[in-house]
Amino acid sequence: QIQLVQSGPELKKPGETVKISCKASGYTFTNYGMNWVKQAPGKGLKWMGWINTYTGEPTYADDFKGRFAFSLETSASTAYLQINNLKNEDTATYFCARSEGPLMDYWGQGTSVTVSS
Amino acid sequence: DIQMTQSSSYLSVSLGGRVTITCKASDHINNWLAWYQQKPGNAPRLLISGATSLETGVPSRFSGSGSGKDYTLSITSLQTEDVATYYCQQYWSTPYTFGGGTKLEIK
Numbered sequence: 001q002i003q004l005v006q007s008g009p010e011l012k013k014p015g016e017t018v019k020i021s022c023k024a025s026g027y028t029f030t031n032y033g034m035n036w037v038k039q040a041p042g043k044g045l046k047w048m049g050w051i052n053t054y055t056g057e058p059t060y061a062d063d064f065k066g067r068f069a070f071s072l073e074t075s076a077s078t079a080y081l082q083i084n085n086l087k088n089e090d091t092a093t094y095f096c097a098r099s100e101g102p103l104m105d106y107w108g109q110g111t112s113v114t115v116s117s
Numbered sequence: 118d119i120q121m122t123q124s125s126s127y128l129s130v131s132l133g134g135r136v137t138i139t140c141k142a143s144d145h146i147n148n149w150l151a152w153y154q155q156k157p158g159n160a161p162r163l164l165i166s167g168a169t170s171l172e173t174g175v176p177s178r179f180s181g182s183g184s185g186k187d188y189t190l191s192i193t194s195l196q197t198e199d200v201a202t203y204y205c206q207q208y209w210s211t212p213y214t215f216g217g218g219t220k221l222e223i224k
Contacts, residue, residue, distance in 0.1 A: 035213075037161075045153075045161065045204055045215040061212040095160055102208035103151060105172075107160040 002026035004096055004108035011114045012086050019082045020111045022096030029077040030054045033099040036070065036081050039110070040092045050099060051079060086115045119144050119207050123216035129224045130195050138190040138219045140205035145185050149209035152181055152190045155218075156201045164203075165190065197223060 007021040022034065035050040049060040051070040058070040069082040083090055093112050097104035120143040130136045140150070148168040153161035163172050165181040168188055178193045192199055200223055205216040 044218045045155075045206070047206075047211075047213040047215070049212075059211070097161075102149070102211075102213065103163075103166050104206075104208075104213075105163050105166075107162070110160055 002098070002106050004098060004106055006094075006096060006108040006111045009112040009114070011116070013117055014086055014088060014115055016086050016115075017082065017084050018086060018113055019080055020094055020096075020113070022079045022081075022108050024077045024079070024098065027098075030074060034070075034072075034079040035097045035099050035104050037095045037097055037104075037107075038064075038092045039095065040089075045095075048081075048094075053079070083113070086113075088115050091115045118212055119146060119210060119214055121205055121207055121214050121216040123203075123205060123219050125219050126217060127220045127222070129222050131224045132195055132197065134195050134224075135191065135193045136195060136221060138192075138203050138205075138221075140183075140188045140190070140216050142186045142188075142207055146207040146209035148184060149207060150181075150183070150188050151206045151208060152179075153204045153206065154199075154201045155204065161204065192221075195221075195223070 003025045005023045030053045033050045036048040038046045048064040051058045067084045071080045093110040095110045096108040098106045122141045150168040152165040155161045169181045180191045202218045202220045204218050
């Protein structure tokens, strides 16, 4: 069965870096894109962008250009989200979501990131 | 960017009742519209794609309709397990955008 399993919760200080993983199983990793979605506490969903798992090319939504980086370890069927220079407003749950074309069909369980001094 | 507006942020419906959740896009999205269900502490679950296509395993009491800019998610015979927040999302153009969500509760 198709599964996306994300890494565990993170507690970080402002200015630090966090790297979240999303390990896929049950399908051919490079046949589908991988998206990242942010959900701040008590808020809605915000699409951050996606990475083409075949070419490795990332696409970022405007609000997520600069401090955010998507990457892959294709041999391990794993996608990563790295956030540099963390700010309080980065406190959120981050989801990875597989996409067929633009449609996000399977989601990871989410990774909570808390940024606090 | 295309804005997605869900007119109701909260709905309270009786068990066994029918509910309709509406979603309006700021531009035409050619039925490239998905509905997701999110229960507290869980990831979103894809219910409907292409505005009307029910995903495998989703109960038939869920249905989607609409075209152009206006779309609806309907749930008939509401069950306790349907308590959740429902989001619409357009995937016609990037950045893909979500509605603000409609929290559904049992009256």
